[in-house]
Amino acid sequence: MAPHKLCMIPGPIEFHEDVLAAMSTPATSHVDPNFVPIFGESIEMVRKVVLSENAQPFIVSGSCTLGWDMMVNLLEQGDEVLALNTGYFGDHFSECLEIYGANITTLKADVGSRPTNDALKEALSSGKKYKMVTVTHVDTSTGVLSDIKAIAETVKSISPETLVVVDGVCSVGSEEIRFDDWKLDIVISGSQKGLGVPPGLSVVVASQQALKVFKTRSSPIVSYYSNWNKWLPIMEAYESRKPAYFATPAVQLIYALHASLKAITSQPMEVRFNEHRKVSSEFRQTIRGLGLKTVAQCEECSANGMTAVWLPEGIEIPQLVPSLASKGVQIAGGILDGLAGKYFRIGHMGISVTEPKRGHIDKVVEALTSSLTELGYKA
Known part of the structure; x- marks a missing residue:
């Protein structure tokens, strides 16, 4: 591609x-x-x-x-x-x-x-x-x-x-x-x-x-x-x-x-479920390692195909989304009424998860970390 x-x-x-x-x-x-x-x-x-x-x-x-x-x-x-x-x-x-x-x-x-x-x-x-x-x-x-x-x-x-x-x-x-x-x-x-x-x-x-x-x-x-x-x-x-x-x-x-x-369906669905669980758990650990908090309040109530993350103080969606886009990664802002500008959302589904050699998740983490640093965030 x-x-x-x-x-x-x-x-x-x-x-x-x-x-x-x-x-x-x-x-x-x-x-x-x-x-x-x-x-x-x-x-x-x-x-x-x-x-x-x-x-x-x-x-x-x-x-x-x-x-x-x-x-x-x-x-x-x-x-x-x-x-x-x-x-x-x-x-x-x-x-x-x-x-x-x-x-x-x-x-x-x-x-x-x-x-x-x-x-x-x-x-x-x-x-x-x-x-x-x-x-x-x-x-x-x-x-x-x-x-x-x-x-x-x-x-x-x-x-x-x-x-x-x-x-x-x-x-x-x-x-x-x-x-x-x-x-x-x-x-x-x-x-x-x-x-x-x-x-x-x-x-x-x-x-x-x-x-x-x-x-x-x-x-x-x-x-x-x-x-x-x-x-x-x-x-x-x-x-x-x-x-x-x-x-x-x-x-x-x-x-x-x-x-x-x-x-x-070429493999048991359990394999696919477990791949998404593993990648999402690791991604949330990375998010927490950056000093950020997920919108979902607990591990068991956290989705395995996407993650919503609260923005750190001093950083806004109109800064963060274009910054990642300039590094080749499109993420989404929030959509909750009254809170849309306070968090962002990242998907991790499908081939981005099941084919790790593509490096999609790694590129997201790298772009997010770099963008936060450029915008003045310190974990």
């Missing part, structure tokens, strides 16, 4: 050369016999990434946010939703669900923390019947990692029919997700983060329990493009190696997704 500024934000991430090459196909019909199995295999490999045997993946042209919109298939007017909130994206996921008639009850933690399991138990035992519990697995505004295994266990033990809906936009492909074992119902993601593919694909995985709720709803689905009545037959057809049509898929992006998923 030609030399370029490394994109080390929490997504889009750096893309493998094979992924980019896979996009360089001639114009191809979405019902071409050469493309049909590519789409079908991609659906099957998404299932492998989240460690599921019988969940239903949906791969649809659109941003990750389209996955939020797809919850219209499960929600009906007046449904109660319990939202576990760890930052900016928890706020906006709830905003989306409210548009579709949900009544939101929010459990919100201090910045850098996450709601406790005791608070979750109390809310579930309050007498209110929740249609779903939503949680952002990794909120990229804070770098906080939610314990979705414990959350799902608690929810299902108290209210088995309540759906566990996971915003896994910044976790699928970099964080441990065991869809079947943990009894998850929805995982929402997209192409440009842990899956290592350019932006443009929304990826949603639904349990059989979620599909039953969808199929037995009592009111019409108030959406056209997001409607699973349109998309489920398409996914089933392509997985059966048959062409089908509702809306034109992003053919070249699906070729790219196929290339990335083949690489990801």
